[in-house]
Amino acid sequence: MYLHVQRLINDIEADEPDPAAANALQEGLGGQFGEMRTMMQYLFQSMNFRGPAGKPYRDLLQGIGTEEISHVELIGTTIVRLLDGSPRYNGKKTDPLDEPGAGGRTPLENALHESNIHHYLVASQGALPVDAAGNPWSGSYVYNSGNLVLDLLYNLMLESTGRLQKCRIYEMTSNKTARSTISYLIVRDQAHENAYARALETLGVSWASVLPIPKTNAEKFPEVRKLLDLGLQSKQYSFDLTAQSEAGRIFQGMSPSKDGTQLDASEQAPAGVPLTIAEERFEEFSPGLDPELLALVQATAELEMAEVQPLYGPIPPPEGTS
Template sequence: MWLYEKKLEYPVRVDKMDLRMAKYLFTQYGGPDGELSAAIRYLTQRFTMPTNRAKGLFTDIGTEEMAHWEIIGTMIYKLTKDATPEQIKEADLGGFYAIRNKAVFPVDSVGNPWTASYIQAHGDPIADLHEDMAAEQKARATYEHLIRLSDDPGVIDTLRFLREREVVHFQRFGEALNYVQEHLESKKYY
């Protein structure tokens, strides 16, 4: 189960409304390498992990990803909440607004809805761990693209925090991969 903590993992400071940036940020909210994908990926794969270290790590990183999803949602909310329909039209978000007003809905930055096809789970810990390490690198790259697209110091600060977390998760998944590999080797009989 999960319990809610009524706080963010990291503050979200936004200087001014920026619809264009909000649109770009949707990729980390409902896009392929976004935080929702990350959370669902790890929390799905954990069931078939062979060691307690890996089960713990997948549970804890998956949980942290949900906190990151909340951070991205908060950024989008703050960047869009004061927009008028006219400004939304100018930012080319009229198609989104027509359906959902200012709902923070899991789509990518060009409007594709989130889908489980973004993630994988093979029931094979080595394959899954490699996917997860790749996913962390793809998310790191995406954050670097987003940082280059923003001129808001608050937004950049939060994006830098999220980017750094991808690096740490990559490191921890790498350690888990080594341990799981040793564990599987030790169980082989010839």
């Protein structure tokens, strides 16, 4: 099972909208080496895993795959924030939707010459499951051979290529919103490289002689340097509420990155940061629960929210009931 904590795994720094940066980030979301790919590949490998004796390797795949779900959420939310308000429609929320915005410009004019018109035409200034060229994400990207060594080698290559591409995206934009997320993912990609490298080493595979990790010098990026100084490249989370993960039996010892750090699998999950919902976009005819709809809801039935107990397992019945 999977549980969702309503927090982002990392903070997204505020900055001006930047639709071009948003489109570049689409490669990191829905591209061949993006977060949707890593999420699906590791989860399918863990679901299809065979051999009870190999449980620590299955748990490692599952833990990283679960983290990748949060990366999809993080990078998708970042794309939304880079797009949200990018038409710079400065009219009032109550203005008629078919009248030009402030300065005589039509509200969505910039959609005609920005990188991906579908960000406005289809997604209402939101993220899409596509790459930077607009190609839909494909399940054919997922590699799951059923052979543990082959899968781990492929995963190491996947993380290395993903980190390389994110370093390139970092160099494409100075936008703080984009760079805060890109930097975090660069460092976490390195952590996952360390995980798969260590797993291969326990299986007697001299990966460094056959698969040299590309040197990106990402530590020169100030946002990346800050996270490296915190040792984030050497942590791996279990995301396991029941404390049954055995991934820590693999993710231990000196880091394969040879940066002098020790691998640490002692944390269940990072604390995260508050997750907020984007504002309505009236120029996109995406008002959310506008006053008219809210009045209709209140006129028909009040929304009642059941209180969920903060525990794992079934919720006990109220006292006095059976």
